[in-house]
Amino acid sequence: MTAPFMNTLAQLKAGQLAGITRLDLSCGLTEFPREIFELADSLEILNLSGNALSSLPDDLHRLPHLRVLFCSDNAFTELPECLGQCAKLSMIGFKANQIRHVPAAALPPQLRWLILTDNRISQLPDELGQRPLLQKLMLAGNQLAHLPPSLANCQNLELIRIASNRLTRLPEWLLTLPSLTWLAYAGNPVEMAVDVADDDATPDIPWAQLALADVLGEGASGVIRKATWQPEAKPVAVKLYKGAITSDGSPLHEMQACIAAGQHPNLIKVEGRVVGHPDGQAALVMDLIEPSYRNLAALPSLASCTRDIYDPATRFSLAVALRMARGIASVAAHLHRHGITHGDLYGHNILWNAAGDCLLGDFGAASFHATADTLETRALQRIEVRAFGVLLGELLERIDTGLSDDTRQVLEGLQARCCQPEVLARPSFEEVEALLQSIPHP
Template identity: 85%
Template sequence: MNTLAQLKAGQLAGAMRLDLACGLTEFPREIFDLADSLEILNLTGNALSSLPDDLHRLTHLRVLFCSDNAFTELPQCLGQCAQLSMIGFKANQISQVPAAALPPLLRWLILTDNRISQLPDELGQRPLLQKLMLAGNQLTHLPPSLAQCQNLELIRIASNRLTHLPQWLLTLPSLTWLAYAGNPVEMAVQVSSDEATPNIAWQELEMGEVLGEGASGIIRKALWKPRALPVAVKLYKGTITSDGSPLHEMQACIAAGLHPNLIKVEGRVVGHPDNQAALVMELIDPSYRNLAALPSLASCTRDVYEPDTRFSLDVALRMARGIASVAAHLHRHGITHGDLYGHNILWNAAGDCLLGDFGAASFHATADTLETRALQRIEVRAFGVLLGELLERAEASDERLQALQQRCCQPDVLARPGFEEIEVLLESMQHH
């Protein structure tokens, strides 16, 4: 984090990135002194409601974060910024998104947790658009022009007011990660009842250290006293995340049921002193680790792997089969995961793997309709991307796996195989 004093004293000359969070109510003009070098500007967590009209003087600016401020309109000056490709205005009070605010190279737009009820049609005229985060707004429809966005891979529209998913959305050739929970269209689906999930009293749990923290909550180690069983407890935050509502995530986790490649849910917590929602989960063996890290600003929609990550072809095949199997299981239960990614997979050296993080999961009808099939085949593309990443890091190549990977990623959504077929194919390969 930089300070205003450093900026004003000219100590940040030549900086490519500037992070300022110090209660700013107006844009410090001294930022323009960095115009020759500044590429990333992070003004998250201030009290700004406007940006200067001459913002385009920051000619190298590629990334701008202004989340947790007081904007009511996406600033029109953004549209004049020639190099600007990533914009983040999460958790403001934005209700207006003018067409003029959309820069020509726009690739990644984050407007999560605002008050937006409609978006300009010009959004579809941004051919590089790849990632669109709109969860927690008041949208009743999406601009039909988005049908032109051939590169759109990730879209988050959870917790809005959409009554149906538009036909064009289900045919986008690159769409891979879709989250739409908490809309009327999704809530109309009958979710299988979860009476089988036991309630676990808060008093029965003895909390230990924090194991991890994500957008939707904190995971702590705990002892489930009556059973003398070490467990993990996920305590959910109530706020909207970039994927949607943490409570939808909890519902999907429970509805997913049991599968060898899922982390087992032991029960839901009742009687938390602050009424916080929480789940008790099986504690994962420490030999498991994350397959990949989250996408970076540069990789946008692609996970970042440790440079030395390598597997035998057998281990890669085993992981692919495990993930295909659990995805088929979820689809049979009317759940799309929405975030099928290496960073949500835990694996060990033997190739055992677990799919976690249901933050972007959505429910769909279990009947075999064209809509259901398309929703499932969108997720198949995510599996295709993952399979490609595994094959790139495998020590040997396999033509059948390469061919399957291409089928999973082909642009014609309904021509992709379903997970049942993928699972059978992978099983036949594993035995030969």
């Protein structure tokens, strides 16, 4: 319990927050503060994560403008039915509770984004498929052996995270959803039955040979630190993996996928796997990325839901955009040949420099599939092709030099083919790569 949060609660109780549109309270709450209703005229986003709540008031709908509700890291055992009465509520986050039961009555009519990661859910109501605006569904780290067949009706569903559950098969309807673009299913029996490429070629690197320095970055799956690798004193990056379930799945599955991906010019090279960490923590040693590289985009916002946020100043020449598109198509084709879908092919997971060199990172949503050419394999790969189509559209929107009408027509045609609703009619990444290579170099 920290002073800033207590001050926020004190301000709420003193009536000093009138007119705010967002309220964040994390101060050991065991009951919903009734003073929140005094913000009914303005409150749109309510974040009560990190408390000890197990229920919400039946009259929550008295917050008529409430669009977003976060109640992660609390003590809920069921999704509160009162949510279903909130007319404008479209985003619900109840990650890391102890939820076993999801009543149909808890699903609001405008539901667009549902986060139930890291709970104890074994069944979802059929009524989930009656929420036509549903776009993003986060269910990793539960006990689901089946998904409601009614989800086949969710024509706008673009992102599904079902990693670390109990699914023994992927339902056929899932692989035909016209808008599905980002799918993560690692850590289910259906995925673990796949033979993963032997990774004996990845060397073990003793922890004692690494001298850690500054933190370079931190995400849901772990911390990346700069390090010196002895005895050659080579500068490297070390990713130390966390053990907890993330929104994508298990960090240890991510590490396995990084190793199995092998080497490619558009992947960050894995130097080896760390052994002998004093706490037994899993870690990889990777190439240190040159400082000229930067993220292509930022994560989606609450409003954009499944679409990245680009800096308005981000513009490319045709040469740079084509180089990036070719690189990403090439590395995606490489991964598919190795039986891996990335699951999160997005601008925010791509590093690029001014020359158009690029690296695809973050394997947190990666899953393994059979390398044999089956309908299921083809569908899984073409779902990822749609992600490339979205990315290609984002690149096209930002080309400001060198793009002729003919080339634009070719690229827009490719983008449309990648995003068409008929999953198996989309091109493979080999076809995409070949078409991009056929465009004359500017």
